Amino acid sequence: MDTTQRTEQQRSADRRRRELLEAADRVVLRDGPQASMNAIAAEAGITKPILYRHFGDKSGLYAALAQRHTDALLNSLRAALDAPADRRERVEATLDTYLAAIEARPQVYRFLMHPAEGSPGGEQGFDVGKHAIPLLRRMGEELAQVIEDRLDLGPGGQQLARVWGHGIVGMMHAAGDWWLGERPCSRAELVRSLADLLWGRLAAAGDKVGGPGF
Amino acid sequence: MDTTQRTEQQRSADRRRRELLEAADRVVLRDGPQASMNAIAAEAGITKPILYRHFGDKSGLYAALAQRHTDALLNSLRAALDAPADRRERVEATLDTYLAAIEARPQVYRFLMHPAEGSPGGEQGFDVGKHAIPLLRRMGEELAQVIEDRLDLGPGGQQLARVWGHGIVGMMHAAGDWWLGERPCSRAELVRSLADLLWGRLAAAGDKVGGPGF
DNA sequence: TCTTGCGTGTTACTAGCGGTAACTCCAGTG
């Protein structure tokens, strides 16, 4: 029951845990989102049960793995959002940061976005969004907070900021996912187009002359 | 090999197929996205192998099921987009149509969005977006087409329209998913907030006085 | 009428998954 001893054990356990997470990272990077617990255990040089002792179940491992990347990504995004520049530049920097991240490690982010959430022995029904993609939610909430803190939106601004936070994150995610699959343009062009959208160019554009009907 | 005979058989097969799809619909509506092939077969009053004879594998059944709802939803969206009203009203009507649909049948749309895509014996690697959520993609492409047809965006307008199509659909989807989970406001308020975002209110809003630093 | 197909359906199985129970092994302590 000595404190130093307990600390020693905990340090060892933490180191193991980090090793396991790194092994899981490698497997996910290689096999994609359908990485199995067996494969991860094998990569770590051990067997399944100790993986389960460390992380509880697959969603626990997923959560731990997700937290690492989510934290790292959110830090980058915060840095971009906090840069000393005007709003447009900050928005573009944030979009570019996210897109650069998913471009650099597509499988990791696909794993984070589509955890396959196979929890067979659990609740079911109308709990839509309960176990939903935490990365997108966290990004949405953080962005909402930034928007609410920085912008003067008048009454109802808090709710507006949350809607916008989740909406913008979803826009970024979907456009990024599509862009990653088809690569129809450069990252910079994508960033500019999305920022233009947020800047109201859709509403400002003129109707096409000779259009269909009206 | 008579033609009428073949037609008779095909009609019967088509009717069976429709029955099976309706049974699958019921199960998905009841059990959520993790509906098993066994459960679907049982609901239809048959057993698994004939399900597999009709649809190949689970993704085949998913694709057939998805197509029905996707087509229905896209028709509603097209109607909203084609309504004789100004642009803002059309955008709001489209958003509202989508949100009303996911509000009416949350499980169905969760099934469509998160098909769990467990294709273990297949390709893997960098094919991000290859088997990706077809509903979102189709909506994005359709919206892109409408934008490109109706708006005068100058040179590079086609690419811009596609980016915007996928981006707006993603915004709609993410915001809707979050809203379904938390229900922080009415549907009408959500629609208004999202339309405001597209109308550039984010860019136009003033900085908060007394903000953090600058 | 008997037989030959063919489509429809079944039972019974494989392989692999997430997850667990129960056992072994080894370090440190009295």
Added chain:
DNA sequence: CACTGGAGTTACCGCTAGTAACACGCAAGA
């Protein structure tokens, strides 16, 4: 020395997607 507790193993359970092989019914051809 005996003992206790954590690390790790084998061997299993129940479930899934998917399949092989067999049985029934019903039309056409001799």
